[in-house]
């Protein structure tokens with residue numbers, strides 16, 4: 001029938017012009033058909049195929065066992081399956097291939113396999129570049145965080161030690177001066193008194209600044225003490241009540257994890273104060289099954305869904321990046337019954353990436 005013949009020819013043309021390889025194997029895994037692209041991609045000729053090429057020859061030796069296993073598996077199955085391999089051309093050069101194939105059935109039993117080979121070398125390259133660039137950014141962010149922490153600790157120490165000591169020395173000098181002034185020189189005495197008060201309030205400011213930069217408690221008494229302290233400070237400063245619940249097991253963490261958790265706690269409470277209009281925060285800190293869990297929940301308006309993974313939410317990105325080197329996770333949600341929850345978990349038996 002001419003129509004049928006024409007139809008067949010069109011179909012064959014269509015297949016030959018496809019930019020991917022279409023192939024058929026017989027039941028022994030021998031190639032019995034390829035479209036034009038297949039010859040160009042793999043560098044074999046029609047004569048080569050006629051002489052007999054086993055499908056596994058088209059892959060690097062390391063992949064051949066897997067290819068055979070998958071071919072057997074596909075012959076038994078009924079559905080299309082996709083697999084990635086490193087394919088090898090006749091001249092020995094290689095490329096990344098994604099192959100989808102399914103069995104050809106003849107009177108109910110499999111008589112071969114038919115499929116398509118897609119060259120995914122470019123995609124692989126882009127994937128690799130993307131991964132490299134993401135790794136680089138991560139390393140940079142971790143590096144910057146640790147420099148920042150170090151700097152803060154140094155500045156806190158300098159402010160506390162240098163400024164604090166100078167202020168105390170000044171105060172002592174003033175006391176000495178006060179004793180030298182005659183009692184009838186009231187204006188001088190008043191001046192000295194007001195200078196002394198100014199020094200007192202400066203000493204307070206120096207203390208506050210240095211603790212805000214880096215709570216000494218965190219290094220001296222550990223995470224729990226620092227979090228308890230910060231909770232109290234937050235309450236006094238914002239008027240939002242903060243209830244902290246600690247687990248049974250004592251929380252002892254290495255310095256890096258302790259700083260990470262403390263900074264996440266700080267950022268989360270700052271967000272509560274800034275964005276939530278909450279009146280109350282519940283925080284929980286516990287170790288169970290070698291995992292540190294910190295849950296913070298406010299009773300405010302709830303974080304807008306789109307803000308959770310918004311690339312502009314730099315505070316939240318920072319929070320996630322903080323736990324990344326420890327294999328940790330951060331889940332931020334706005335539960336239906338109101339408020340915002342931030343759940344942080346850090347496995348304590350994980351090997352750090354940094």
Ligand SMILES: Nc1ncnc2c1ncn2[C@@H]1O[C@H](COP(=O)(O)OP(=O)(O)O)[C@@H](O)[C@H]1O
Pocket residue numbers: 271272274275276298300301302303304307308312313314315316317340
């Ligand atoms: N507890 C919260 N309640 C309501 N909205 C929140 C809360 N925490 C964060 N958000 C929202 O998520 C956004 C991103 O937070 P964040 O990344 O910390 O950025 P920033 O605090 O600098 O605005 C905030 O701008 C705010 O809209």
Ligand SMILES: [Mg+2]
Pocket residue numbers: 267270271315316
């Ligand atoms: Mg923030």
